[in-house]
Amino acid sequence: MALISLVGITKRFGSVVALDNVSLGVESGEILGVLGENGSGKSTLTKIIYGVYVPDSGYIELRTDGLMRRAFFSSPKEALLSGIVMISQRPQLVEELSVLDNIALFLGYSRGRTRKIVESTMSRFNIKLNADALVGSLSYTEKQLVELVKALSFKPRLLILDEATTYLPRDVKARFYEALRTFASIGGSVIFITHKIPEALEVCDRIAVLRRGRLVRIFSRKDVFSIDDLRKAMFEEVSPSVATExxxxxxxxxxxxxxxxxxxxxxxxxxxxxxxxxxxxxxxxxxxxxxxxxxxxxxxxxxxxxxxxxxxxxxxxxxxxxxxxxxxxxxxxxxxxxxxxxxxxxxxxDLTIMENIRLFATGRLSSDTVKKVISELRISPPEPRIKSYMLxxxxxxxxxxxxxxxxxxxxxxxxxxxxxxxxxxxxxxxxxxxxxxxxxxxxxxxxxxxxxxxxxxxxxxxxxxxxxxxxxxxxxxxxxxxxxxxxxxxx
Ligand SMILES: Nc1ncnc2c1ncn2[C@@H]1O[C@H](COP(=O)(O)OP(=O)(O)O)[C@@H](O)[C@H]1O
Ligand SMILES: [Mg+2]
Structure with missing residues (x-):
């Protein structure tokens, strides 16, 4: 059963089409990956769901009282009230407060009540943290774990992670993944955003691939993921002219x-x-x-x-x-x-870039070809006539x-x-x-x-x-x- 559906979402920033007619649904109990290179529109997608941006066209439907209904979020607060929580790459915590007080602030509950909830969340999702530690004294990794406990303590219906695990060490990533699986197993939905294929493979039930704002394909774990197909979907086919025949x-x-x-x-x-x-x-x-x-x-x-x-x-x-x-x-x-x-x-x-490239070429290369080689590999500075020792x-x-x-x-x-x-x-x-x-x-x-x-x-x-x-x-x-x-x- 779908929890949330995006229907024909388009979002432009000036001349950039960040999202182009994207339709996508997330089921209850599912971890949906959204995979794409930098700039493919992933964060824009999450911000639309989270009420930060309003789409130019298209809409969101959310299951409410058993029915799919249109949702209009004009702020994260409204998204939150509908049971949607986001964790991003950067912790959103008050440094001067303890872990517990941060979570109490977020939940809007008393300390005592929050402590009980936090303890049961930590034991259920197998995360250990000192709730009384001052957030300012924690490492980045610990802060991200606080974010996870904070989000799960809210008992959301949909948890969105926007590259939240990208900078975490392996073992902590694994703890995140385990918590996400537990969350999904009790009916929660997850949107897991990443630009790394291995991350998406590890934790997602389905993977939606975005490229330049378009939804290219959705892969399902049932079909057995092929890394090659994911790669093809994620990257544009390019044919560098320099490669051989x-x-x-x-x-x-x-x-x-x-x-x-x-x-x-x-x-x-x-x-x-x-x-x-x-x-x-x-x-x-x-x-x-x-x-x-x-x-x-x-x-x-x-x-x-x-x-x-x-x-x-x-x-x-x-x-x-x-x-x-x-x-x-x-x-x-x-x-x-x-x-x-x-x-x-x-x-x-001591030779220029152009001379070096020509040195080994079998036939004579036009300067256009040399320029193309330089630009394809983003050789910098892109100037064929400078000496190679400048590089x-x-x-x-x-x-x-x-x-x-x-x-x-x-x-x-x-x-x-x-x-x-x-x-x-x-x-x-x-x-x-x-x-x-x-x-x-x-x-x-x-x-x-x-x-x-x-x-x-x-x-x-x-x-x-x-x-x-x-x-x-x-x-x-x-x-x-x-x-x-x-x-x-x-x-
Ligand atoms: N607030 C904004 N103003 C202008 N352009 C933006 C804004 N947010 C995103 N973009 C552009 O939209 C495209 C998609 O960005 P984003 O959703 O952040 O991609 P991703 O999260 O996949 O890296 C990019 O070209 C980016 O430059
Ligand atoms: Mg992003």
């Missing part, structure tokens, strides 16, 4: 672009850093190797790319044994490696990535490609990796960032102590837990 040229009929067998590589001190039974990168896919830093990632990349000798085993590139080939030979056969250190990427610092590390990394793609590689090895980048650039790089895969490149993404790996990869291997300890397809269920468990078990 080498698809037809790949020779390996079995689709294995890169294969390592029994590979043993030593570190700088002659100790075994990598010992891999088998690792296969397939054409047209992103295979991620994730692990805590210093578990042999660098040696693995160097062993595969030819910068470090294999003392045992074989490296096979598109059907050809390249174990004895130098890095430059492997590169000319279509294996490109982009190390994590931007100053070792082979960008010539920051992150921008050097983007430059080397774009250049690598111009080489039309068969296989690309990238190590921590977004670590130095801001959010917009990381997203662009992730899209580029996806797009390269779509065009047939086999991408090996070696990364420490679990979120990144879950966002981008088709297959995920966990590396620990130089060994692959687990390999999983990027499909739910419980992918993240499996990865974390493997990382900690073998650490």
């Amino acid at each position: 080498r698809v037809e040229e790949a020779k390996a009929e079995d689709g294995k672009v890169l294969r390592a067998e029994g590979l043993v590589v030593l570190d700088d001190y002659g100790k075994r850093a990598v010992s891999i039974d088998e690792l296969v990168v397939e054409r047209g896919s992103v295979h991620a190797v994730v692990g805590v830093a210093g578990n042999g990632q660098k040696e693995l990349c160097e062993g595969l790319s030819g910068l470090r000798k294999a003392v045992e085993g074989r490296v096979v590139l598109d059907g050809e044994d390249v174990t004895r080939s130098k890095a430059s030979e492997r590169a000319s056969k279509g294996l490109v490696y982009i190390p994590e250190d931007p100053f070792r990427t082979g960008v010539v610092l 920051s590390g992150g921008n050097l990394q983007k430059l080397s990535l774009s250049r690598a793609l111009l080489l039309n590689p068969k296989c690309m090895i990238v190590h921590n490609p977004t670590r130095m980048l801001d959010e917009a650039s990381s997203r662009q790089v992730k899209l580029l990796l996806r797009d390269s895969a779509r065009k047939g490149v086999g991408v090996l993404l070696v990364s420490e960032d679990i979120d990144e790996v879950i966002d981008v990869a088709d297959k995920i291997s966990v590396i620990a102590n130089g060994r692959i300890v687990k390999t999983l397809p990027a499909m739910y269920p419980r992918l993240r837990e499996e990865i974390e468990e493997a990382m900690s078990t073998y650490a």
